[in-house]
Amino acid sequence: MPNLLIIEDDERIAALVKRGLEEHDYQVSVAYDGLSGKKLALSQDFDLIITDIILPKLDGIDICREIRNLKPMVPIIMLTALGTTDDKVEGFDAGADDYLVKPFEFRELHVRIRALLKRNIGNTGAQGFVLKYADLEYNLHTKIVRRGGKELSLTPKELKLLQYMMQHPERVLSRSEIADNVWETTFDTGTNFIDVYINYLRKKIDRDFDTKLIHTKPGLGFIFKQG
Structure with a gap:
């Protein structure tokens, strides 16, 4: 119970x-x-x-x-x-x-x-597993994220969003899919909180690095990939 x-x-x-x-x-x-x-x-x-x-x-x-x-x-x-x-x-x-x-x-x-x-x-059962993509690593157990050896500070919701994107790289993720799987809620087209969090994550993951990993696909959503 x-x-x-x-x-x-x-x-x-x-x-x-x-x-x-x-x-x-x-x-x-x-x-x-x-x-x-x-x-x-x-x-x-x-x-x-x-x-x-x-x-x-x-x-x-x-x-x-x-x-x-x-x-x-x-x-x-x-x-x-x-x-x-x-x-x-x-x-x-x-x-x-x-x-x-x-x-x-x-x-x-x-x-x-x-x-x-x-x-x-x-x-x-997933604790201790380390997600890796390019030079980015996320330890699901310790909640530590590193890119190029540099440790990054992310909020709990940014961590959850990053985890979903790293587990589904190189394909377009719609706002509705992200809402369903990261927030477990129906996407409200009247708000832009998903875009807000994508921008938060992009600043921390991509801003100080030459190779960008988070990309916007206008009218479709977002994709996690190199280049």
């Missing part, structure tokens, strides 16, 4: 989500403020954490960063009324795996939860 934590100060929403999850055989704990949520998240073992961003005592962004530093493998879904590209980028930068804007349907949340739990189980 998966063990989930909900950090949500709106007691009505927390109760609805808790009841829905328990009907699907999840074990659910609830915290109604950020400080209590952080203490629970760090003191117990949860298979997945759902947190609001705007919380009393400690906001969801800070909670996410602290959990990600100490428990990097725990999937985190953010629930919030904030839905702009900048808000999503901030959440993903803090280490969130997915982002759901209120109001939302429970069944959509449940789909996101199942996808993240399935992915997390599937990834357990």
